[in-house]
Amino acid sequence: MSPSKSIFLKALNREILPTAPIWYMRQAGRYMPEYRAIRKKFSNFMDMCKNPEVCCELALQPLNAYELDAAILFSDILTVPDALGMEVNFIEGKGPIFNNPINTANDIFNLPIFDPENVSYVFEAVSNIKNAIHEDIPLIGFTGSPWTLAAYSIEGQSSKNFNKTIGFLKEQPHAMETLLTMLTDACFIYLRKQVQSGADVVQIFDSWANLLNEKEIESISHKYIKNLIQYLKQDSITKDIPIILFSRDPKCSSNSLIETKADCLSLYSTMVNFEKELTYGRVAIQGNLNPKILLESRNIIKDETYKILSKYKDYPGYIFNLGHGITPDINPDNVKYLTDIVREF
Numbered sequence: 001m002s003p004s005k006s007i008f009l010k011a012l013n014r015e016i017l018p019t020a021p022i023w024y025m026r027q028a029g030r031y032m033p034e035y036r037a038i039r040k041k042f043s044n045f046m047d048m049c050k051n052p053e054v055c056c057e058l059a060l061q062p063l064n065a066y067e068l069d070a071a072i073l074f075s076d077i078l079t080v081p082d083a084l085g086m087e088v089n090f091i092e093g094k095g096p097i098f099n100n101p102i103n104t105a106n107d108i109f110n111l112p113i114f115d116p117e118n119v120s121y122v123f124e125a126v127s128n129i130k131n132a133i134h135e136d137i138p139l140i141g142f143t144g145s146p147w148t149l150a151a152y153s154i155e156g157q158s159s160k161n162f163n164k165t166i167g168f169l170k171e172q173p174h175a176m177e178t179l180l181t182m183l184t185d186a187c188f189i190y191l192r193k194q195v196q197s198g199a200d201v202v203q204i205f206d207s208w209a210n211l212l213n214e215k216e217i218e219s220i221s222h223k224y225i226k227n228l229i230q231y232l233k234q235d236s237i238t239k240d241i242p243i244i245l246f247s248r249d250p251k252c253s254s255n256s257l258i259e260t261k262a263d264c265l266s267l268y269s270t271m272v273n274f275e276k277e278l279t280y281g282r283v284a285i286q287g288n289l290n291p292k293i294l295l296e297s298r299n300i301i302k303d304e305t306y307k308i309l310s311k312y313k314d315y316p317g318y319i320f321n322l323g324h325g326i327t328p329d330i331n332p333d334n335v336k337y338l339t340d341i342v343r344e345f
């Protein structure tokens with residue numbers, strides 16, 4: 001890697017750049033015909049994640065289509081609960097289903113210690129992708145946040161409001177702390193191994209931060225994200241690796257996110273009044289076009305994109321991205337158009 005050449009790494013290092021680096025959350029996925037052609041060979045999405053050659057091919061698809069400034073590991077955040085024995089499968093039309101979700105406090109106390117050997121397929125995918133991409137293109141590794149992984153582990157499936165998880169949080173606060181601590185340790189080992197295998201940057205997805213109120217987000221999510229970031233910053237292997245934090249629609253102040261010590265905050269689409277002045281010089285920013293805008297006309301796409309680019313044009317460390325992942329209904333031609341107009345700005 002020649003770091004001096006990557007505008008993505010420069011932005012993470014809070015440099016002001018003439019053109020914003022670009023990558024997209026969920027840049028590989030069902031909206032791409034190339035992805036669907038491979039996906040149809042697997043009935044269970046997790047089996048695809050466990051195939052490092054296929055993961056490599058999938059990670060390269062969006063780079064080949066749009067010449068993006070960063071690659072992201074093709075995998076999923078649910079590999080970690082799967083490795084803890086919860087047996088995650090994806091059922092067509094239902095999403096992820098856990099065979100052994102957490103139902104009781106005892107289930108937490110009986111969880112095995114996270115063994116990275118159980119996810120060796122992820123580290124193999126990281127090294128395959130790293131070997132396949134151009135040396136100037138950084139590779140992003142990732143994990144779910146401890147809270148987001150805990151929510152799936154207890155709910156055992158996806159949900160709109162995660163009622164079982166919220167009930168468990170109220171009834172079993174101590175067991176919940178144990179689970180969050182175990183997951184924090186697992187995430188640290190998981191990311192450290194991804195870095196050892198070739199990841200240049202890591203992103204933490206706090207995709208269910210929106211379920212927590214302002215007080216809970218501190219004690220249930222940010223406390224553990226802070227610990228995780230501290231472990232990464234203190235470790236000889238991971239200390240210089242930039243960390244991006246994505247928090248979905250969080251009910252907290254900008255300061256609370258900055259205090260996690262993430263190097264870059266990935267802003268959700270609703271975070272339009274995020275206090276730029278407060279974050280200026282303290283943290284890089286990534287985001288935050290609403291992915292739904294990509295379903296609109298090209299004029300609207302351009303107007304909305306240029307509003308965001310104008311806002312951040314002199315910001316030290318700005319990366320163009322969406323406020324959340326690309327959805328399957330988006331036309332790949334619009335992703336190409338978006339990438340072109342960001343570069344033309």
Ligand code: 1CP
Binds near residue numbers: 024025039076095
């Ligand atoms: O049916 C299919 O083809 C599977 C769709 C799919 C894909 C392409 C899933 C199932 N996961 C992924 C890949 C994936 N997941 C990536 C790598 C691809 C890329 O970014 O290019 C990443 C980074 C993730 C991360 C992930 N998985 C998150 C965090 C990001 C976010 O969107 O907030 C979450 C919440 C998941 C869980 C998950 N995996 C898949 C689905 C459909 C879901 C969401 C389930 C739910 O609705 O709760």
